[in-house]
Amino acid sequence: MARRRQSVTIKHVAADAGVSLQTVSRVINNEANVRPEMKERVQASIDKLGYVPSIAAQRMSGSRSYLILAINDRERTIEDWRAREGRDWVDQMLLGGMLKCAEYGYRLIFELVDTHDDNIQRELKGTIAALQPDGVILTPPHSDNPLITDLLTAQKIPFARIGSRANGTNISITMGDDQLAAMATRHLIDNGHKRIAFIAGDKEYALSQWRKDGWLEAMQEAGLPTEGLCERGDFSYASGEAAARTLLAREGRPTAIIAANDQMAMATNAVAQELGLDVPGDLSLISFDNTPVVRFIQPPLTAIDQPVAETVSTAVELLIKKQRGEAMPPMPVVVEGSLVERDSVAPPRDAS
Structure with missing residues (x-):
């Protein structure tokens, strides 16, 4: 029956190299105050013994917890x-x-x-x-x-x-949430869209406002209207569904919508299909996050990848x-x- 190999510790390395525990710890942590020849000696013992440094050994060199x-x-x-x-x-x-x-x-x-x-x-x-x-x-x-x-x-x-x-x-x-929202907006503008709506996220998150700001900035730069084209959700599917229904029920509905996360974008896609709107023929759609699921719904969603x-x-x-x-x-x-x-x-x- 084979004998179980004893676990190699920092003490074994120190003994093999003939140095203190603190010196081994300094080598493990790649600290500058170790002479090159000493570092080579300790590293040779580490390699020979197959030692794998532990957090406990690393902590010996100072107050860091790693x-x-x-x-x-x-x-x-x-x-x-x-x-x-x-x-x-x-x-x-x-x-x-x-x-x-x-x-x-x-x-x-x-x-x-x-x-x-x-x-x-x-x-x-x-x-x-x-x-x-x-x-x-x-x-x-x-x-x-x-x-x-x-x-x-x-x-x-x-x-x-x-x-x-x-x-x-x-x-x-x-x-770069504001720049990314502006990028998404400009992509839709470059595709000929003028009525581009935005479904914003939860106010508790600062980035929700940044994303809205990016959309506003790109729309204003292009001289496009924004009144009545923004609704706020809370990043949940249900809130995206409610926001999409409101936007798509308005007179002069948007031809494109940017949603501030994937859940609200998928809800918007479902609402559009329920209303008989073709995506992207009748409504173009861009999402934030680019989580795996947006690749597998129909159609796969263009998305801002975070x-x-x-x-x-x-x-x-x-x-x-x-x-x-x-x-x-x-x-x-x-x-x-x-x-x-x-x-x-x-x-x-x-x-x-």
């Missing part, structure tokens, strides 16, 4: 998971965050927090005490919640706000650089998305 905490909205996340409708925000968060953390020897911890909970600070304090993260990533609507940001500031924990333009000493990152993975990856990298005292770029950092063209946009049948 953990990045990412916080998402509990209520909306659980609702999305239970619906099983192909919304992949969390998947993309984990993809970008975990891969970038791994590059630097960090770990990403994902937690859900209810932004409407009166006990949010107490809950967050408990999480921070247990994990002692080196940095925190906040996603909307947490990004602009003062109960959260004030607590992190008071505890001197660096944080990155995604979907926020807030000034201050911490990191803010956007996906670079969630790249944005969270950027947040991780900036938090680690901040921890190391490296220079920060001007804020907010913009990780801009793109327009993915599919089959839901065409020139209007009546271009007059």
